[in-house]
Amino acid sequence: MKNFKMYALFALAILVASCEEDDKITIGVQEDVTSGAILRTLSQTGSLDMFDTTAPISFSIQEQDAEGGDLLDRVEITGSFVDNNGDDDSTSGALTTITEFGETDGLPSFEYSLTLAEFLTALGLDITQVLPGDQFVVDMELFLTDGRSFKNEDTTGNVSGGSFFSSPYRYTETVSDGVSFLLPFLNDGINVADKTGINIAPTATNDDYSVQIRIDDGADGALLNTLTIYREFVDRTILEGDPDLSEAETVEATYDISSLTSEDGVRTVDFTRTLAQLYGATLTFADLGLNDEFNLRFEIETADGRLITTDEPGTEYYAQINVLECTLLNATAPFPGEYTINFFDSFGDGWDGASIDVSIDGGSATSYTILNGSSGNAKFTVPEGATSLEVTYTPGNFEEEHSYNIADPNGNQAAADAGGPLGPVVGTVGIAVCE
Numbered sequence: 414m415k416n417f418k419m420y421a422l423f424a425l426a427i428l429v430a431s432c433e434e435d436d437k438i439t440i441g442v443q444e445d446v447t448s449g450a451i452l453r454t455l456s457q458t459g460s461l462d463m464f465d466t467t468a469p470i471s472f473s474i475q476e477q478d479a480e481g482g483d484l485l486d487r488v489e490i491t492g493s494f495v496d497n498n499g500d501d502d503s504t505s506g507a508l509t510t511i512t513e514f515g516e517t518d519g520l521p522s523f524e525y526s527l528t529l530a531e532f533l534t535a536l537g538l539d540i541t542q543v544l545p546g547d548q549f550v551v552d553m554e555l556f557l558t559d560g561r562s563f564k565n566e567d568t569t570g571n572v573s574g575g576s577f578f579s580s581p582y583r584y585t586e587t588v589s590d591g592v593s594f595l596l597p598f599l600n601d602g603i604n605v606a607d608k609t610g611i612n613i614a615p616t617a618t619n620d621d622y623s624v625q626i627r628i629d630d631g632a633d634g635a636l637l638n639t640l641t642i643y644r645e646f647v648d649r650t651i652l653e654g655d656p657d658l659s660e661a662e663t664v665e666a667t668y669d670i671s672s673l674t675s676e677d678g679v680r681t682v683d684f685t686r687t688l689a690q691l692y693g694a695t696l697t698f699a700d701l702g703l704n705d706e707f708n709l710r711f712e713i714e715t716a717d718g719r720l721i722t723t724d725e726p727g728t729e730y731y732a733q734i735n736v737l738e739c740t741l742l743n744a745t746a747p748f749p750g751e752y753t754i755n756f757f758d759s760f761g762d763g764w765d766g767a768s769i770d771v772s773i774d775g776g777s778a779t780s781y782t783i784l785n786g787s788s789g790n791a792k793f794t795v796p797e798g799a800t801s802l803e804v805t806y807t808p809g810n811f812e813e814e815h816s817y818n819i820a821d822p823n824g825n826q827a828a829a830d831a832g833g834p835l836g837p838v839v840g841t842v843g844i845a846v847c848e
Contacts, residue, residue, distance in 0.1 A: 450478035450563055451580035452488065452555050455517065461529050462591040463543050463719070464636050470586055471526035475517050476555065482521040484557040487512045490525065494536050495548040506536045508551070527551075541717055545590035553582050590721045592637070592713065593629040594729055597835050599683060610737040611688065613701050616744045622734060623685040627835075628670060628713070634680040636716055640668040642684070643710040644693070650702025658700055660693065662710065670713070691734065705736040739847035747773070747795045747802035748846040750822025754781050754791045759814045761787040766809030769817065769842065773799050780807070795822075804828070804842040812836025821846045 452474050459470035478484040493505035508531075514521040532549050533540060554564040565583040600623050611619055630636040644665040648658040666684070673680040688698065691707055711730040712722040723730040742748045754769055763785040770778040771793050783789035795802055804819070816832035819842070827844045830837035 449567075450476065450484060450555055450557055450561075452476055452553055452563075452582060453580050455522070457584060459526070461532075461549060461586045461588045463529075463540075463545060463588050464591045464630070464632075464715075466530035466533070466540060467528050469526040469528050470551075470584075471524070472551070472584065473517075473522065473524055474553070475520050475522040476514070477520050478557060481519070482514075484559060485514065485521050486556045486558045488523070489554045489556065491552045491554075492527075492532055492535055493550045493552070494532070494538060495550065496542070497546045497548060498544040504536050504538065508532075508535050541719055543588055544719060545588055545721055547588045549586045549588070551584040551586070555582070591630065592721060593627070593679075593834065594711065594713070595627040595834055596624040596711075596732060597627065597833075598838050599623040599625055599685070609733060610735040611691075611701065611707075612737055612739050612741075613698070613703070614738050614740040616741050617739065618744075619688055621685050621687050622691060623683070624732075626682050626684050626711070627679055628673070628681070629679040631678070633675055633678045634670045634673070637670045637680075638714045638716050640670055640673075641712045641714070642666045643712065644691075645708040645710070646693070646696065647706045647708065648702070649704045649706065658696065660695075662708075665709065701736045703736060703738050707734040708732070709734070739845055742846040742848055743802075743844060747799045747844075748821065749795050749797045749799065751792055751794045752822065752827065752844075753820040754793070755818050755820070756781075756783045756789045756791070757816045758783065758787050759816075760811065761785075762814075764809055764815055765811045767812070767815050767836075768807045768809070769819075770805045770807055772801075772803040772805075774801055778803075778805070802844060804844055806830070806837050806839055806842055808836060808839050819844065 453476070455473040455475050457470075457472050459468060461470060462468055474488070476482055476485050476488070488511040490508045490511065491505060492508045493503050495503050508527065509525070511523050511525065514523050516522060529540075529543075529549075532538075533543075552565060554562055556562045563582070565581060567582075600620050626640070628634065628637065628640065642665045643662045644660075645662040646658070646660040651657050665686075668682055670680050673682045675681075692698070692700075709732040710722060710724060711732075712720055713730075714720055721730070725731060726733050756764060756769075758764055764782045766782075768780040768782040769791075770780050772778040773795060779793065781791040781793070806817075809815075813832065813834050813836055815836050816830060817837065818829035819827045821827035821844075823846070825847060827846055828842050830842075
């Protein structure tokens, strides 16, 4: 019994000592932890256009600190320019200091806006130095009355990007060219499956490359000077001992934009190249190999001498015509079996009256569409012995939301149209069932 009492007293002593140590740690943590402060983004609007120096970007900002805003002293705002089209240099300078604050939901707040012209003046830049893809950065640094300050480098992901704090302290604006440049096909494209290739299979029939160039600067072309189209050939099938037939970029065509047809302020011109024209003076069809490519780069010179272009596949001013090999199983008659149409609507409200219409052997067309949602599919069957298949795209409203692809009975892509600002190509849809 004595031993039991001694053990109990010993355990109690350890417990009391542990509690005292825990209390010391807790007190120490409480004494060492301090609260910071944030600049919460309530709203951010506007964008930078390389032609419009007066359009503002605007910010609505709320400050919060441990004293409900009582620690707020000032917010210093600086700007910087990142040249993404030249040497990647960055230029920075002071924009303003905010010392007067309003109130939003019981906390200090302020509104701030600036234009591209104000940015240029603050940073000592000329408008001719600004090109699409360049960036202007707005940095805000919060200063408290106790001497502390907070900026972008002091934040974590939860603070800068979280839905509650939303406090990045830094806002990056990428310059837009302010020009709509579109290349809708005037036919179904060179290769009917994807509109972007030359088919070198023995049974293939290739169309011309034919697009309508549509340029809209919002001023009926007055901001622009010339359009130059460059052609390049890349030989990707060089066997041992074979010469490299690649051809460097050369000028294919040049247009005075002011002389192009004006359609409601949009300057347009049809641009068509036959296969022979694409080959040029030295290449022939026999020289082409799988995965070779022709590249067309479109370059606009502005009225003040700036150049607008891109040089990567899939970008606005760059078109690729790839060499592929597809032995058509439907060269002389429709390939039998079940086809699947996959519909897509970027807004999520269906195809707005648009449809894909299918007629077999000259019969009445059946229309397929989706009435709502962002995607859906439909199937149609081509019977054995069918002699003709006609597939047509019929437009509806909000065409820029629509795109589709069609899978053949083997599950491979037989047709596709990614749409774009003008929507899918209207009319006949070419079907290519490859071996």
